Amino acid sequence: MTDNEIIQPENLVYSKPKLLNDNPMHYCPGCSHGVVHKLVAEVIEEMGMEEKCVAISPVGCAVFAYNYIDVDWVEAAHGRAPALATAIKRLWPERLVFTYQGDGDLACIGTAETIHALNRGEHIAIIFINNAIYGMTGGQMAPTTLMGMKTATCPYGREADIHGYPLNITQIASTLEGTSYVTRQSVHSVAAIRKAKKAIRKAFENSLRGEGSSLVEIVSTCNAGWKMSPEKANQWMEENMFKSYPVGDLKDTTNLE
Amino acid sequence: MAKIRGAIIIDRDRCKGCNLCVVACPLNLLALAEKEVNKKGYRFAQQTIENVCNGCASCAIVCPDGCITVYKKKEI
Ligand SMILES: Cc1ncc(C[n+]2csc(CCOP(=O)(O)OP(=O)(O)O)c2C)c(N)n1
Ligand code: SF4
Ligand code: SF4
Ligand code: SF4
Ligand SMILES: [Mg+2]
Numbered sequence: 001m002t003d004n005e006i007i008q009p010e011n012l013v014y015s016k017p018k019l020l021n022d023n024p025m026h027y028c029p030g031c032s033h034g035v036v037h038k039l040v041a042e043v044i045e046e047m048g049m050e051e052k053c054v055a056i057s058p059v060g061c062a063v064f065a066y067n068y069i070d071v072d073w074v075e076a077a078h079g080r081a082p083a084l085a086t087a088i089k090r091l092w093p094e095r096l097v098f099t100y101q102g103d104g105d106l107a108c109i110g111t112a113e114t115i116h117a118l119n120r121g122e123h124i125a126i127i128f129i130n131n132a133i134y135g136m137t138g139g140q141m142a143p144t145t146l147m148g149m150k151t152a153t154c155p156y157g158r159e160a161d162i163h164g165y166p167l168n169i170t171q172i173a174s175t176l177e178g179t180s181y182v183t184r185q186s187v188h189s190v191a192a193i194r195k196a197k198k199a200i201r202k203a204f205e206n207s208l209r210g211e212g213s214s215l216v217e218i219v220s221t222c223n224a225g226w227k228m229s230p231e232k233a234n235q236w237m238e239e240n241m242f243k244s245y246p247v248g249d250l251k252d253t254t255n256l257e
Numbered sequence: 258m259a260k261i262r263g264a265i266i267i268d269r270d271r272c273k274g275c276n277l278c279v280v281a282c283p284l285n286l287l288a289l290a291e292k293e294v295n296k297k298g299y300r301f302a303q304q305t306i307e308n309v310c311n312g313c314a315s316c317a318i319v320c321p322d323g324c325i326t327v328y329k330k331k332e333i
Pocket of ligand 1: 062102106133135137222
């Protein structure tokens with residue numbers, strides 16, 4: 001059998017989701033943001049929500065997410081995505097409303113918006129890309145930076161005396177009454193990517209059912225900021241990030257599959 | 258016994274040469290171009306071993322830029 005006989009529409013098993021358009025994404029080679037964009041696009045497509053979705057993009061590397069996934073977007077001021085999502089979802093309850101935010105956006109400048117939206121139980125989903133660094137601005141320390149981890153603003157490694165401790169905001173979210181689905185996933189392997197996709201689907205379904213807030217943290221790499229190859233960054237993440245940010249569900253009261 | 262055969266198409270100009278598909282292929286069928294770059298200047302991924310792909314789609318699933326399309330057919 002020749003490749004030409006195999007390469008026929010009826011034999012297609014995987015292709016880039018249509019909702020992810022052909023614009024080249026500005027992300028560095030191997031960045032986790034790209035994988036998560038694909039998953040978000042696939043899930044919206046599979047749910048048939050292309051025309052009934054409002055997404056909120058952050059300030060951070062994902063600021064231009066609206067250029068890549070063809071749904072309606074609003075670009076929020078730094079950290080304020082959950083506040084925008086709150087307003088949009090309340091005015092338009094049948095819409096799928098979600099934010100897409102980095103750790104600097106969600107767990108630093110936007111901590112108040114994050115915690116209060118989740119605590120109010122807004123029927124929104126939050127996709128949280130935790131790469132433990134400010135990727136966009138050149139690799140500065142974030143609240144989520146690991147102890148001992150080197151960044152541009154803690155070049156000798158994070159020290160508790162000077163910088164305090166990593167903020168586990170997903171764990172905090174799981175203790176809030178307003179949240180009904182809080183999970184931590186990753187996208188470094190085929191198996192992990194499949195699980196992360198299921199989690200995003202569940203969070204989106206949950207937000208449509210209107211039974212509280214969902215938070216999906218994706219433990220991610222920023223190979224440029226970490227100064228590693230994409231492959232090495234994935235290994236480093238498994239060895240180091242998962243100790244502080246173990247993957248799995250932290251809370252699930254949804255009764256969804 | 259029916260054998261599953263796969264085939265992939267890599268969008269070489271969309272590729273950023275991150276090497277993640279190369280690492281993900283369980284049969285080690287992929288490699289970055291040695292002496293060629295695409296229009297963005299990246300050493301793009303290519304299939305270096307032909308006729309044994311099983312269509313598992315691992316390469317395509319891990320590709321952050323959605324550059325790989327996968328087909329699969331049962332050999333009769
Ligand atoms: C009000 C304001 N303060 C600071 C900045 C600078 N700034 C831009 S992005 C960013 C942090 C981005 O980090 P993160 O949210 O983790 O996203 P990543 O790029 O890592 O995905 C900062 C501090 C800004 N744009 N606006
Ligand atoms: S700086 Fe980091 S987070 Fe931003 S695109 Fe590059 S690898 Fe991704
Ligand atoms: S489909 Fe599977 S076997 Fe074929 S090239 Fe991709 S990873 Fe390798
Ligand atoms: S994973 Fe995608 S972008 Fe990276 S080398 Fe392979 S085809 Fe190119
Ligand atoms: Mg970050």
